[in-house]
Amino acid sequence: xxxxxxxxxxxxxxxxxxxxxxxxxxxxxxxxxxxxxxxxxxxxxxxxxxxxxxxxxxxxxxxxxxxxxxxxxxxxxxxxxxxxxxxxxxxxxxxxxxxxxxxxxxxxxxxxxxxxxxxxxxxxxxxxxxxxxxxxxxxxxxxxxxxxxxxxxxxxxxxxxxxxxxxxxxxxxxxxxxxxxxxxxxxxxxxxxxxxxxxxxxxxxxxxxx
Amino acid sequence: xxxxxxxxxxxxxxxxxxxxxxxxxxxxxxxxxxxxxxxxxxxxxxxxxxxxxxxxxxxxxxxxxxxxxxxxxxxxxxxxxxxxxxxxxxxxxxxxxxxxxxxxxxxxxxxxxxxxxxxxxxxxxxxxxxxxxxxxxxxxxxxxxxxxxxxxxxxxxxxxxxxxxxxxxxxxxxxxxxxxxxxxxxxxxxxxxxxxxxxxxxxxxxxxxx
Amino acid sequence: xxxxxxxxxxxxxxxxxxxxxxxxxxxxxxxxxxxxxxxxxxxxxxxxxxxxxxxxxxxxxxxxxxxxxxxxxxxxxxxxxxxxxxxxxxxxxxxxxxxxxxxxxxxxxxxxxxxxxxxxxxxxxxxxxxxxxxxxxxxxxxxxxxxxxxxxxxxxxxxxxxxxxxxxxxxxxxxxxxxxxxxxxxxxxxxxxxxxxxxxxxxxxxxxxxxxx
Amino acid sequence: xxxxxxxxxxxxxxxxxxxxxxxxxxxxxxxxxxxxxxxxxxxxxxxxxxxxxxxxxxxxxxxxxxxxxxxxxxxxxxxxxxxxxxxxxxxxxxxxxxxxxxxxxxxxxxxxxxxxxxxxxxxxxxxxxxxxxxxxxxxxxxxxxxxxxxxxxxxxxxxxxxxxxxxxxxxxxxxxxxxxxxxxxxxxxxxxxxxxxxxxxxxxxxxxxxxxx
Numbered sequence: 134x135x136x137x138x139x140x141x142x143x144x145x146x147x148x149x150x151x152x153x154x155x156x157x158x159x160x161x162x163x164x165x166x167x168x169x170x171x172x173x174x175x176x177x178x179x180x181x182x183x184x185x186x187x188x189x190x191x192x193x194x195x196x197x198x199x200x201x202x203x204x205x206x207x208x209x210x211x212x213x214x215x216x217x218x219x220x221x222x223x224x225x226x227x228x229x230x231x232x233x234x235x236x237x238x239x240x241x242x243x244x245x246x247x248x249x250x251x252x253x254x255x256x257x258x259x260x261x262x263x264x265x266x267x268x269x270x271x272x273x274x275x276x277x278x279x280x281x282x283x284x285x286x287x288x289x290x291x292x293x294x295x296x297x298x299x300x301x302x303x304x305x306x307x308x309x310x311x312x313x314x315x316x317x318x319x320x321x322x323x324x325x326x327x328x329x330x331x332x333x334x335x336x337x338x339x340x341x342x343x
Numbered sequence: 344x345x346x347x348x349x350x351x352x353x354x355x356x357x358x359x360x361x362x363x364x365x366x367x368x369x370x371x372x373x374x375x376x377x378x379x380x381x382x383x384x385x386x387x388x389x390x391x392x393x394x395x396x397x398x399x400x401x402x403x404x405x406x407x408x409x410x411x412x413x414x415x416x417x418x419x420x421x422x423x424x425x426x427x428x429x430x431x432x433x434x435x436x437x438x439x440x441x442x443x444x445x446x447x448x449x450x451x452x453x454x455x456x457x458x459x460x461x462x463x464x465x466x467x468x469x470x471x472x473x474x475x476x477x478x479x480x481x482x483x484x485x486x487x488x489x490x491x492x493x494x495x496x497x498x499x500x501x502x503x504x505x506x507x508x509x510x511x512x513x514x515x516x517x518x519x520x521x522x523x524x525x526x527x528x529x530x531x532x533x534x535x536x537x538x539x540x541x542x543x544x545x546x547x548x549x550x551x552x553x
Numbered sequence: 554x555x556x557x558x559x560x561x562x563x564x565x566x567x568x569x570x571x572x573x574x575x576x577x578x579x580x581x582x583x584x585x586x587x588x589x590x591x592x593x594x595x596x597x598x599x600x601x602x603x604x605x606x607x608x609x610x611x612x613x614x615x616x617x618x619x620x621x622x623x624x625x626x627x628x629x630x631x632x633x634x635x636x637x638x639x640x641x642x643x644x645x646x647x648x649x650x651x652x653x654x655x656x657x658x659x660x661x662x663x664x665x666x667x668x669x670x671x672x673x674x675x676x677x678x679x680x681x682x683x684x685x686x687x688x689x690x691x692x693x694x695x696x697x698x699x700x701x702x703x704x705x706x707x708x709x710x711x712x713x714x715x716x717x718x719x720x721x722x723x724x725x726x727x728x729x730x731x732x733x734x735x736x737x738x739x740x741x742x743x744x745x746x747x748x749x750x751x752x753x754x755x756x757x758x759x760x761x762x763x764x765x766x
Numbered sequence: 767x768x769x770x771x772x773x774x775x776x777x778x779x780x781x782x783x784x785x786x787x788x789x790x791x792x793x794x795x796x797x798x799x800x801x802x803x804x805x806x807x808x809x810x811x812x813x814x815x816x817x818x819x820x821x822x823x824x825x826x827x828x829x830x831x832x833x834x835x836x837x838x839x840x841x842x843x844x845x846x847x848x849x850x851x852x853x854x855x856x857x858x859x860x861x862x863x864x865x866x867x868x869x870x871x872x873x874x875x876x877x878x879x880x881x882x883x884x885x886x887x888x889x890x891x892x893x894x895x896x897x898x899x900x901x902x903x904x905x906x907x908x909x910x911x912x913x914x915x916x917x918x919x920x921x922x923x924x925x926x927x928x929x930x931x932x933x934x935x936x937x938x939x940x941x942x943x944x945x946x947x948x949x950x951x952x953x954x955x956x957x958x959x960x961x962x963x964x965x966x967x968x969x970x971x972x973x974x975x976x977x978x979x
Binding site for chain 1: 404406
């Protein structure tokens with residue numbers, strides 16, 4: 134979706150403000166939100182794409198006025214509500230509750246997002262491709278600033294779960310993933326900084342041959 | 344600028360909510376802001392393009408969290424501050440203060456934004472043109488959703504003050520203005536509603552031949 | 554002083570922050586001789602009481618009943634509308650766009666809130682809302698549905714994004730069953746929404762005998 | 767219970783609204799058996815104390831000192847990095863990108879905050895900020911200037927927008943004057959910013975005698 138998360142090329146946010154000796158968390162509640170989000174994710178009711186979609190689905194005024202962990206918190210609240218996890222009739226405890234003992238292994242394992250794809254790659258390294266001009270109402274990982282623009286395939290990474298399907302309960306629908314490089318002037322025209330190139334990682338259905 | 348004002352095609356703002364029997368103002372302060380903005384504009388320190396730029400230059404979080412007249416108020420405050428109109432050494436009263444008696448004539452007169460342009464039009468009705476892929480840091484009236492897309496010249500309106508210059512004290516720099524029509528599928532690809540076309544009014548330097 | 558009569562629905566409650574903020578700004582501007590409170594009052598009075606969609610409705614009704622005027626409106630909307638006394642601020646460069654059975658017109662300003670003040674008055678909140686501004690150019694049919702307007706599937710939609718100083722007035726099609734009505738009666742059918750494109754004119758209350766509704 | 771020990775810098779002040787809101791949510795989730803407070807503590811402890819940019823610095827220093835490892839890192843960063851014990855969540859699919867005199871790499875996630883947790887820990891606030899996310903792809907040179915980094919005009923900038931599950935680690939060029947240093951000493955020069963691309967490695971404090979600084 135063309136939501137508030139799609140920030141590439143937007144203006145008006147002011148300077149970047151690095152913080153010297155920045156702590157990992159700026160308040161105790163931020164740490165709790167991180168922990169709650171990861172632990173709740175382990176329950177299996179949603180995946181990372183659904184989480185991201187919950188965040189980008191916050192009203193833009195809320196998204197822009199919220200700190201990062203506040204966005205996480207609001208999305209977590211929304212996911213819990215949607216799944217009814219706090220309803221009186223939900224079983225207690227949840228059968229997949231993450232135990233403290235299981236945390237190190239869960240973090241160390243992560244989640245493998247790669248999936249085999251039988252069909253041969255549609256594009257090869259060096260091919261010129263156009264990022265499709267799509268404007269889906271749901272989740273996508275093709276940012277608006279590259280849509281309609283022509284780039285070059287730099288690498289093919291094999292199959293990966295497609296977020297556009299996965300975020301909405303439509304399965305993993307794996308597709309090949311490519312790194313596509315765009316010249317700065319192709320993306321930003323005469324206002325591009327000289328000597329710039331920008332790449333995105335794009336699923337095959339995001340691309341069309343030129 | 345690619346600021347918070349550039350809303351065409353953005354998602355996440357929810358339904359449009361028409362209000363039955365809507366009053367002209369929803370609070371007394373809204374009416375005062377309208378009046379103050381128009382009266383302050385008559386002082387001659389800024390033009391309509393500078394006003395619009397002051398509004399779109401609000402931080403996106405502020406812009407999105409503010410009601411419309413709140414945006415006007417914040418921009419008015421910023422313009423007054425920038426021009427130093429409330430500084431102790433400013434002359435009192437302002438020599439161009441708008442009197443109540445002059446209000447009807449000022450409103451009735453409006454401002455003629457048309458300007459003669461000697462050069463012949465670069466484009467003719469029916470010409471295919473591309474909206475240029477510009478990303479100026481300052482004010483522009485070419486919305487992001489048409490940039491890079493091909494449309495057709497539907498009308499040529501003669502010369503008009505160029506906002507991109509006028510907003511920034513760079514004179515009127517008049518250029519010919521065109522109505523350019525885009526097919527919905529050209530703008531939005533496969534996600535376009537069928538039977539849609541969208542036009543913008545674009546200055547000559549916003550366009551290039553195809 | 555009239556400018557002190559802001560609305561105070563609850564005289565025992567403290568004024569809200571925006572009221573206070575605006576009052577302070579106005580006081581400072583008045584003290585510096587930048588604005589005359591009576592001028593503010595006059596501006597407000599103009600848009601609260603004098604200028605509104607009745608002006609545009611009169612223009613549309615005349616276009617429905619006077620083919621020469623309709624032709625003039627099509628060729629030079631600024632002059633045609635000014636001839637009826639509606640001119641000035643935010644209507645300096647007018648364009649009238651005519652609905653047809655094949656194409657419906659819809660007006661938006663995605664970048665701010667451009668709107669033809671002399672014929673429609675000040676824009677409603679929804680016209681200025683991010684929801685309308687973002688969606689009117691992308692999914693106008695969905696937007697129209699939220700206004701209760703379902704166009705035939707074959708009707709094309711033409712959206713006019715007011716990105717310059719041209720201001721658009723939609724001239725809707727004259728409703729059926731209005732053959733015997735004069736311009737005054739017709740104007741009462743022409744809503745603000747019909748002149749933006751988010752609505753259609755009202756159907757006349759009494760259909761003349763013999764005309765199928 | 768450790769999860770009750772949120773930071774309370776002022777014990778006499780009421781907790782702030784976010785602290786309260788999170789505490790209420792956690793209490794409800796604990797009551798329903800959705801989360802174990804000790805598991806939350808373990809997650810926090812992992813990222814507050816165990817995982818951080820020191821991991822990535824060790825990877826970079828080894829790449830500087832071990833050509834075979836550098837080659838492996840280039841070909842299969844996930845496996846090469848995992849061989850040093852850094853793997854798992856938000857680092858499942860790693861890619862190392864090497865700065866050269868001709869091209870400088872910069873990593874961003876315009877759509878959220880994708881970041882290689884096993885090698886860099888959790889991202890700093892600026893990395894997640896709208897300012898960085900919006901500008902890194904449009905005007906990286908201006909962004910780098912705000913970090914005090916001025917690249918030679920002839921150096922190209924390559925920005926990697928992390929739009930999928932690949933996570934990027936920038937391998938900066940080894941600073942001059944570090945010829946005699948071992949991997950441990952070199953790792954101390956490798957800042958988090960150098961591995962995102964918004965900085966360069968620190969210059970060694972003591973330049974060996976005879977080597978011009």
